[in-house]
Amino acid sequence: MADRAETETETADVERSELEAELLERREAALAEVVKFGDPVLKSKASPVADFGPELRAEVERMFAIMDDGMGVGLAATQLGILRRMIVFRASHDGEPTALVNPEVEWLSDEVVVAEEGCLSLPQVSMDVERALHARIGGHDAEGEAVTIEASGLEARVLQHEIDHLDGVLILDRAPRAQRKGALRALREGDAYSPTMAGEEEPIEPGEHREPKTDA
Numbered sequence: 001m002a003d004r005a006e007t008e009t010e011t012a013d014v015e016r017s018e019l020e021a022e023l024l025e026r027r028e029a030a031l032a033e034v035v036k037f038g039d040p041v042l043k044s045k046a047s048p049v050a051d052f053g054p055e056l057r058a059e060v061e062r063m064f065a066i067m068d069d070g071m072g073v074g075l076a077a078t079q080l081g082i083l084r085r086m087i088v089f090r091a092s093h094d095g096e097p098t099a100l101v102n103p104e105v106e107w108l109s110d111e112v113v114v115a116e117e118g119c120l121s122l123p124q125v126s127m128d129v130e131r132a133l134h135a136r137i138g139g140h141d142a143e144g145e146a147v148t149i150e151a152s153g154l155e156a157r158v159l160q161h162e163i164d165h166l167d168g169v170l171i172l173d174r175a176p177r178a179q180r181k182g183a184l185r186a187l188r189e190g191d192a193y194s195p196t197m198a199g200e201e202e203p204i205e206p207g208e209h210r211e212p213k214t215d216a
Contacts, residue, residue, distance in 0.1 A: 023071075030069035034120045035081050037170075037187050042121055046076075046083045046166040049101050052144035056086075060099040060142045063088040067097065072120045074158040074216035076165035079121050087162035089216070091155035100149070103139035103163050108132035115157060116195060117171050119216060124192035125183045127175035131157045161216045 035041055049056065059082070067075040067088055074089035090097045111133045118126040135156040137149045151159055164170070172180050179195055186193035 026069040027071055030066045031120060031123070033066055034070065034075075034079050037122050039081070041078060041081050041083065042165070042170060043168045044078070044083055045168050046078050046085045049084050049086055049140075052101070052140070052142070056101070057142050060086070060088065063099070064097045070120055072216055073154070074162045075120065076162045078165045078168075085166050087159075087166065089155070089158045089162060091151075091158050098149075099142045100137065100139040100147070100159075101142060101144075103137050103159070103166070105135065105160070105163060106138050106148070107136040108160075109134035113157075117157070117161060117216070119161075119171055121165075122171065122183070122187065125186055126194045127171050127179045127183055128195050129161075129171050129174045131160050135159055137163070158216050 059077070063075050063077065063080065063086070066080070067073075067090065073091055074087060077084045077086040085102045086099065087103060088097055088099045109132045112130050113133045114128050114130050116126050117129045133156060134150075134152045137151065137159050139147060139149075141147050149155075149159065161171070164174075172183060175183065179198070182198050183193045185191075
């Protein structure tokens with residue numbers, strides 16, 4: 001029995017290692033399609049989508065796949081070099097991926113929260129960013145139907161992050177100055193950076209709280 005148990009454990013370990021290797025390979029392939037810091041498209045404003053149809057739906061499916069394989073929680077068309085106002089997101093592991101075309105911020109709460117954000121276009125870098133805790137976002141689905149999303153917490157943060165991309169705004173533009181300088185240095189040198197690593201976390205004011213890091 002002991003030998004059988006050991007064999008089963010070894011088999012499970014091998015299968016787990018193979019799965020991890022496959023996931024890593026898929027992530028690297030997905031990230032290779034994402035535009036990285038330094039490309040001027042990331043600072044460009046996207047244009048509204050006018051045509052809805054099979055081509056748009058195919059692009060949405062491609063964005064879903066890249067977001068999931070890249071292990072991100074959101075992706076803007078701008079990050080694939082496509083200057084059209086379109087985003088996809090999945091704020092929870094068990095949630096359905098959602099596409100939003102021509103998104104517009106209709107309302108943001110006065111209540112804000114600071115959280116560490118990463119970005120698929122800024123490899124190995126994260127910064128503290130203050131965002132509204134609640135948001136109402138309007139737009140259209142991939143079929144052109146009007147939708148309104150009432151979001152809170154992580155979902156609200158991801159939506160704000162991705163809509164920033166459509167306007168050429170990066171987390172670098174919203175981070176505290178010291179963190180921005182540290183992140184820029186890391187990006188130039190190919191190093192990693194986070195506020196925790198650098199001991200530069202923004203102080204939390206009374207009544208505020210800090211959310212976990214997100215990658216979008």
